[in-house]
Amino acid sequence: MAMLLSAKGIIDLVSNLNIHSGIARDFYEKGIDRKALVSTGLWSILSLSLSIMMIMIVSRHFWVDHVLNVSGYVTCFIIVLLSIPTGSVQSYFAILTRFKKKPVLFAVGTLLQLAIQIGVSIYSVVVLRIGINGVFLGTLLGEVFGVVYFSIVNREYIGISFKREYLKRALLFALPTLPAIAAGWVDSSFGQMLVGRFVSLDDLGVYSIALQFASVFTLISTALGNVWSPFLYENYKKDGFDRQINNLFIVIVTLLIIVSTASSLFSREIILLFSNATYLKAGEYLTLLCIPMAFYVLFPIASSGISISRDTKFIGIAYVTGSVINIVSLFILLPRVGVIVVPICLALSRIVAYYIMFTVTKHKKLYDQLPNWYLLMLVAIIVSCYFLHRLNLSFCWRLLVFTLFSTGLYIVVDKQIKVSSVIKALIHKKQTP
DSSP states (O other), X not given: OHHHHHHHHHHHHHHHTTHHHHHHHTTTOXXXXXXXXXXXXXXXXXXXXXXXXXXXXHTHHHIIIIISOOTTOHHHHHHHHHHHHHHHHHHHHHHHHHHTTOHHHHHHHHHHHHHHHHHHHHIIIIISOOTHHHHHHHHHHHHHHHHHHHHHHTGGGOOSOOOHHHHHHHHHHHGGGXXXXXXXXXXXXXXXXXXXXXXXXXXXXXXXXXXXXHTHHHHHHHHHHHHHHHHHHHHTTSTTHHHHHHHHHHHHHHHHHHHHHHHHHTHHHHHHHHSOGGGTTHHHHHHHHHHHHHHHHTHXXXXXXXXXXXXXXXXXXXXXXXXXXXXXXXXXXXXXHOTTHHHHHHHHHHHHHHHHHHHHHHHTTSOSOOOTHHHHHHHHHHHHHHHHHHTTOOHHHHHHHHHHHHHHHHHHHHHHHOHHHHHHHHHHHHHOO
C-alpha cells in the first residue's frame, strides 16, 4: 500500500501539471472572463489526466512488475489509475469552491466525500475481505462523489469555451512549481522507499504508521490552504497587511506547537487507540515528524511574495534544494543509523526550503519580517518532548508537562498579540448586527 501510494503521488503530479494553481492565481484578476478561465482549466486537466490514465493502463504490467515490484496487485493498480482523472477534477472544483467563498458547501462536500471514502473502505476490507483493493476503491468512489457534488456547486463556470492565452498564463505560473511538487514527493514517498530498501519492510511499516498519525498536520495545512490563496490574492495590496500576516503567523505557529506537543507526549495512547503495541516504536518517529510537518504547514506564508510576483521558479529552487539535502543525508546516514534519521533529514529539508522561500518573499517586500523566533521555540519544545518520550513517564506526569507547556505558551503569545483582546474583539464583532 505504501508503494502504491508513493506511485500515486508522482502520477497525480504529471496528470494535472498543477494547472489549477495557475487558474487560481488569475481568479481575482480584473478583466478576466471567469467562465472561460475555469473552463479552460477544466478541459486542460481532464484531457491530460485521461491521457495519462489510458497510457498507464495499457502498460500496467510494466509498472507493477518492474517499476514498483508489487506483482499480484494489478487490479489495485488499475483502481489507482482510475482515480487519476477523478482526483484531478475533484481537486480542481474543490479549489474553485474555496475561491467562491462558499465554506459551508466546501465543508459539506469534503465531509460527505470523506464519509463515503471511509465507509466503502471499511466495508470492503472488513466485510468483503478484498484487502487494500477496498481501500483504494473507497478513495475512488469518494472522488467520484466529489466530482459530481463540486461540479454542481460550480456549474455556472462550466462551459465549452477554451482560451489558449489563459492556459498559457496558467502554465507559466504552474510549470516552475512542478520541481517543487516532485521534490515534495521525493521527500515523503521516496523516503519510505529508501527505508524499505536499506532497512526492512517491518521498519517501513512502523515508520508508515508514524507518518499516518503525523497526517493530522495535513488537516491544518488543508485548512490554511483553503483560505490562504483567496485571502492573499484579494488583500495583499490593502493597508495593514503586514500586521495581519504577523498575527496570523503567531496564531498558526501557536496551534502547531500545541498539536505537536499533544501528539508527542500522548503518542503512546494515540498508537494504542488506533493500532497495537507492535507499533509503539512509531511514537519516537511521530514526535520528530512534528518538526517537518509544522514547517510544511507554513510554506504558503513563506512563499507569498513569490506567488504574488509570479516568480514561481524560486519555489522549485527551495523545494529541490531541501530535497537534495534530504536524499543525500538519507543515503549516507540511513544504512548506518537506522530509521530514526528519516524524520530528522526530512526536518532539515523542510527548514532549508522554508528559509529560502521566506528570504525571497522578504526580498520581494511583501512584508518586512516574520517572528521566526517562534519557530525556534517550536523546534526546542518538540525536541524536549522527544527526550521526555524516551523517559516513559506516566500519563499524569505527561499531562502535567503538557499543561505547563500550554500555560507558558499562552503567556508568551499573549504578550505579542493580546489574546484576551482578540477574543473580546471577536465576541463584539459577533454581537454587532
